[in-house]
Amino acid sequence: QVQLVESGGGLVQAGGSLRLSCAASGSFFSINDMGWAREVPGKQRELVATITSGGSTNYADSVKGRFTISRDNAKNTVYLQMNTLNSEDTAVYYCNAEVRRTWSRDSVRNYWGQGTQVTVSS
Numbered sequence: 001q002v003q004l005v006e007s008g009g010g011l012v013q014a015g016g017s018l019r020l021s022c023a024a025s026g027s028f029f030s031i032n033d034m035g036w037a038r039e040v041p042g043k044q045r046e047l048v049a050t051i052t053s054g055g056s057t058n059y060a061d062s063v064k065g066r067f068t069i070s071r072d073n074a075k076n077t078v079y080l081q082m083n084t085l086n087s088e089d090t091a092v093y094y095c096n097a098e099v100r101r102t103w104s105r106d107s108v109r110n111y112w113g114q115g116t117q118v119t120v121s122s
Protein backbone atom coordinates (compact mmCIF):
# COMPACT_ATOMS: atom_id res chain seq x y z
CA GLN A 1 0.00 0.00 0.00
CA VAL A 2 1.30 3.43 -1.01
CA GLN A 3 -0.20 6.74 0.01
CA LEU A 4 0.59 10.26 -1.20
CA VAL A 5 -0.55 13.18 0.94
CA GLU A 6 -0.42 16.76 -0.30
CA SER A 7 -0.32 19.83 1.90
CA GLY A 8 0.30 23.55 1.62
CA GLY A 9 -2.64 24.68 -0.45
CA GLY A 10 -4.78 27.65 0.44
CA LEU A 11 -5.97 31.08 -0.55
CA VAL A 12 -3.45 33.68 -1.71
CA GLN A 13 -3.60 37.01 -3.47
CA ALA A 14 -2.40 37.43 -7.03
CA GLY A 15 1.35 37.87 -7.06
CA GLY A 16 1.79 35.81 -3.92
CA SER A 17 3.49 32.49 -3.32
CA LEU A 18 2.70 29.05 -1.96
CA ARG A 19 4.78 25.96 -1.34
CA LEU A 20 3.12 22.58 -1.77
CA SER A 21 4.45 19.38 -0.23
CA CYS A 22 3.68 15.75 -0.95
CA ALA A 23 4.94 12.92 1.21
CA ALA A 24 4.86 9.28 0.18
CA SER A 25 4.28 6.66 2.83
CA GLY A 26 3.64 2.94 3.01
CA SER A 27 5.59 -0.04 1.81
CA PHE A 28 7.65 0.34 -1.34
CA PHE A 29 11.11 -0.28 -2.71
CA SER A 30 11.85 3.08 -4.30
CA ILE A 31 10.33 6.07 -6.05
CA ASN A 32 11.20 6.97 -9.60
CA ASP A 33 9.68 10.12 -11.12
CA MET A 34 7.48 12.45 -9.09
CA GLY A 35 5.36 15.32 -10.25
CA TRP A 36 2.45 17.68 -9.88
CA ALA A 37 -0.68 18.08 -11.95
CA ARG A 38 -3.66 20.39 -11.56
CA GLU A 39 -7.34 20.27 -12.41
CA VAL A 40 -10.05 22.88 -12.85
CA PRO A 41 -13.71 21.79 -13.06
CA GLY A 42 -14.66 21.25 -16.68
CA LYS A 43 -11.07 21.25 -17.92
CA GLN A 44 -8.49 18.58 -18.63
CA ARG A 45 -5.89 17.71 -16.06
CA GLU A 46 -2.67 19.60 -16.75
CA LEU A 47 0.74 18.22 -15.92
CA VAL A 48 2.57 21.06 -14.18
CA ALA A 49 6.02 19.75 -13.32
CA THR A 50 7.99 16.54 -13.01
CA ILE A 51 11.26 15.56 -11.40
CA THR A 52 13.28 12.37 -11.74
CA SER A 53 14.98 10.55 -8.91
CA GLY A 54 18.21 12.18 -10.06
CA GLY A 55 16.77 15.69 -9.97
CA SER A 56 16.08 16.40 -13.64
CA THR A 57 13.02 18.63 -14.02
CA ASN A 58 10.42 19.53 -16.62
CA TYR A 59 7.74 22.21 -16.51
CA ALA A 60 4.62 23.13 -18.37
CA ASP A 61 5.04 26.31 -20.39
CA SER A 62 2.33 27.97 -18.33
CA VAL A 63 4.38 27.76 -15.13
CA LYS A 64 7.96 27.81 -16.37
CA GLY A 65 9.94 30.52 -14.65
CA ARG A 66 7.42 30.84 -11.82
CA PHE A 67 7.22 27.35 -10.31
CA THR A 68 10.05 25.19 -9.02
CA ILE A 69 9.78 21.47 -8.31
CA SER A 70 12.19 19.78 -5.93
CA ARG A 71 12.41 16.60 -3.88
CA ASP A 72 13.96 15.17 -0.77
CA ASN A 73 14.62 11.50 -1.44
CA ALA A 74 15.44 10.78 2.19
CA LYS A 75 11.97 12.02 3.16
CA ASN A 76 10.18 10.59 0.10
CA THR A 77 8.78 14.06 -0.42
CA VAL A 78 8.29 16.28 -3.45
CA TYR A 79 7.72 20.04 -3.29
CA LEU A 80 6.30 22.65 -5.59
CA GLN A 81 7.30 26.25 -4.95
CA MET A 82 4.79 28.50 -6.70
CA ASN A 83 5.65 32.17 -7.16
CA THR A 84 3.95 35.07 -8.91
CA LEU A 85 0.63 33.29 -8.71
CA ASN A 86 -2.26 34.48 -10.84
CA SER A 87 -5.92 33.58 -11.15
CA GLU A 88 -5.20 31.00 -13.86
CA ASP A 89 -3.24 29.00 -11.28
CA THR A 90 -6.41 28.37 -9.28
CA ALA A 91 -6.96 24.61 -9.30
CA VAL A 92 -6.77 21.43 -7.29
CA TYR A 93 -3.17 20.31 -7.32
CA TYR A 94 -2.40 16.59 -7.29
CA CYS A 95 0.83 14.87 -6.45
CA ASN A 96 1.98 11.96 -8.58
CA ALA A 97 4.68 9.37 -7.99
CA GLU A 98 5.98 6.48 -10.02
CA VAL A 99 6.62 3.90 -7.32
CA ARG A 100 8.56 0.66 -7.49
CA ARG A 101 6.76 -1.38 -4.87
CA THR A 102 9.14 -4.34 -4.61
CA TRP A 103 12.50 -5.55 -5.85
CA SER A 104 10.80 -6.50 -9.11
CA ARG A 105 10.82 -3.90 -11.87
CA ASP A 106 7.37 -5.20 -12.83
CA SER A 107 6.02 -3.67 -9.62
CA VAL A 108 6.27 -0.07 -10.88
CA ARG A 109 2.96 1.79 -10.66
CA ASN A 110 1.69 5.37 -10.69
CA TYR A 111 0.01 6.75 -7.57
CA TRP A 112 -1.90 9.98 -7.00
CA GLY A 113 -2.60 12.02 -3.92
CA GLN A 114 -6.00 13.29 -2.84
CA GLY A 115 -5.34 16.83 -4.03
CA THR A 116 -4.97 20.19 -2.34
CA GLN A 117 -6.91 23.32 -3.31
CA VAL A 118 -5.04 26.41 -4.45
CA THR A 119 -7.13 29.54 -4.89
CA VAL A 120 -5.64 32.80 -6.15
CA SER A 121 -7.73 35.91 -5.57
CA SER A 122 -7.55 38.82 -7.99
